[in-house]
């Protein structure tokens with residue numbers, strides 16, 4: 001069984017399309033949150049996610065676009081969140097509102113736990129690849145899971161800890177590891193589990209132009225070319 005793992009699409013339709021086209025035939029696609037926020041095509045991205053029958057959890061930007069609660073957001077992120085809230089169709093508000101804050105799946109005999117930030121703070125905590133083993137162990141020790149899929153940092157990660165595999169597929173729509181290519185991962189589940197992190201070249205120009213044309217902060221456009 002092969003599962004596509006994505007996170008942090010952030011309304012970047014061009015990057016999302018490029019990733020979907022790059023994917024081989026998969027049994028499922030799982031999204032670790034933040035379909036919307038930052039770029040300008042939230043409805044197009046949500047519609048595409050629906051058509052692919054994505055299994056998704058809620059991210060902090062999804063939540064902010066639903067509630068307009070931007071506490072803890074920097075001014076640029078907050079502006080984009082409110083802009084997104086104004087743009088979302090009622091059907092897509094409904095879809096995003098129904099996203100759970102975590103998913104506990106059983107696929108191919110393995111237990112897969114999906115959350116945007118971390119199990120102890122689903123929308124808020126960042127788990128970066130630099131996290132020390134003892135910290136990560138504390139986060140995952142009580143989880144009844146074989147695989148834990150995270151998002152939020154926009155940085156790819158893969159770590160085996162206490163017999164549990166922790167994966168962040170990286171950011172589709174706004175990578176932050178200095179590599180502007182869209183990031184995702186393929187999880188292969190069989191006798192053993194394998195993860196393959198992948199990067200997909202796409203042209204951020206169109207997304208950037210739409211961000212500028214919408215009057216959103218230029219920084220949101222510029223960063224797409226550099227991956228930060």
Ligand code: ZN
Nearest residue numbers: 008034061152
């Ligand atoms: Zn994000």
